Amino acid sequence: MLPLSRVSCRRWKVLLLAITVAGSATALCQFDHFVTVRGEKLMDGEQELRFVSYNIPNLHYIEDNHAFADPNPWRIADEFEIRDALMTIRQAGGKVTRLYVPSVRKEKDDPGIIRHVNGPGVFDDSAFVAYDRILQAANEYGVRVIIPFVDNWWWWGGPKEYAGFRGKPKEAFWTDSLIIADFKKTIAFMVNRVNSITGVPFKEDKAILGWETGNELQAPYAWTKEIAAYIKSLDTNHLLIEGTHAQQIAEESLLDPNLDVLSTHHYGPADTSLGRIVKAREKARGRKPYFVGEFGYIPTADVRRIVDTVVSTGVSGIMIWSLRGHNRDGGFYYHQAAYRWPGFESGKPWDENTVVAFLREKASKINGLRLEPPPAPEAPPRLLPIETPYKITWQGSAGASSYMIERKGEDDDLWQVIAPRAGDAVQGYRPLYADTTVELGRTYLYRVRARNSSGYSEPSEPVGPVVADCRMLVDDFYNDSRIFRKTAGVKFVDPADAGKAKEDYGRVAGQAGDFIEYALPGNIISVQVNLFSTKNGSNDELELFSGETADSLSLLAPTRQAVEPYPNEYGYYAAVSYRTGELPASHRYVRIVMSADCQLSRIEMKYRPAVEAEIRAAISLSN
Known part of the structure; x- marks a missing residue:
């Protein structure tokens, strides 16, 4: 009988042979070994595994689907998005990435929101297909993944929701035997899942570096001990990582035979984080592997200090928070100064270019490799x-x-x-x-x-x-170069609240009566104004005027379409569009008069250039 450590790759090779015979492409298995532990080291066969990489919280589940007219920010990552993100990790030299948790149905969720866990032992299999795609692609690209089971926080659902399924308070999640049994059903569903694409059981898939008890859990040790033992009873191939909110390593965790790897998360002053990381490293030295699971939102100089400390002191790895990949609808996903590969000038406020290049350099150094030039883009857009x-x-x-x-x-x-x-x-x-x-x-x-x-x-x-x-004048408010005239009260909005406005970093606002005006080089056909309504229940965010000159403007009657966001904890603004019908043929000026309860996001004005308009008029007269 083959050793279990070789069964998974044999399955991959049989699958590859079968599908190749059928004339179709399939994934390749890049891994020969499960990741194991040797003392304080993570091992890939006889090679130590160390990494400098990124968390990708939306690798499987998108929380940032901020298309203007869509009220639902949640959706399942598709194959393009998953492959793009994992290829990014490979190009960045990361070797390992960590996704976020499976989502849990909330009491006030809109029915249009898809969740992974809908009740005790009730799962949406279509949502878990993203995990299947992740493991398929991770095997192809040679990237290991860490999979946590539950979140401590409310963002995606967690202990509060599991307890709520049984009509109990959040705290019961840690002690109530029935709720613990419910959570074990989720663990069993994930660990025992058979990949719907490759046919490989998750617990035999070498792309999984390890399972994690959860994200930043504030759990009593008795709960951790029981859950760790249960996970190990289902899967002896993969490592188990303690997912704790503590910034120090607990002695009981070091002693627990079912907890293979320990990690800490660090935010705030770098000096404090450095002291805790060094202390955790020393406590785990010679006993168990230790890595920094999350850190970030600090100046670049502090990123350097923390990563350099990890590399030089033998810590197994570190992952910054966080990376966002390409969006299937174009561009990138955006979320609170998340990094994008390979770094862009628009990320200058968080020094994206410098940080991304530095992390790639250290990803090579921690593995003793020479830094090579980045590869040319492999896949065409x-x-x-x-x-x-x-x-x-x-x-x-x-x-x-x-x-x-x-x-x-x-x-x-x-x-x-x-x-x-x-x-x-x-x-x-x-x-x-x-x-x-x-x-x-x-x-x-x-x-x-x-x-x-x-x-x-x-x-x-x-x-x-x-x-x-036709021609079109578009103003995304990157600057005021397209505006013909504006009142003194019109200001660019501080991007600090961009999270409430679909991550829109270019908006203008003013007081009631403030306006902006456009002069077009031709006759206007129609106007569309996209804005964010910052006051609940407001429905008179602006007035639109047009005319032949700036001094002969007439009030328009545009249609208004508002998209109210689904119930959420983020305080999203409503997205509102005003659209005109076709304007009088000679109108070349547009004025937008604002209320105090709106932020303008984007203006689109279709028009016909003056010369063409005159030709059309002459043809019309001749007929």
């Missing part, structure tokens, strides 16, 4: 359907620092570069590029290539035909 040349969006490529956009007329042979370095990390949840150089009336095809300092990807599949039937 995917252009999404194009409604108008002014709204071009694509699914990005891991490792791309920018993109080259090409265009050609429908009947042309040659592609023309129209944007050598377009970006996908300037602003989230909106179109990435506007082609302002189109000739009206012509039909075009588009394609895009990813690029970085090492080279280009292959081009995307072309998208088109796309008809250029």
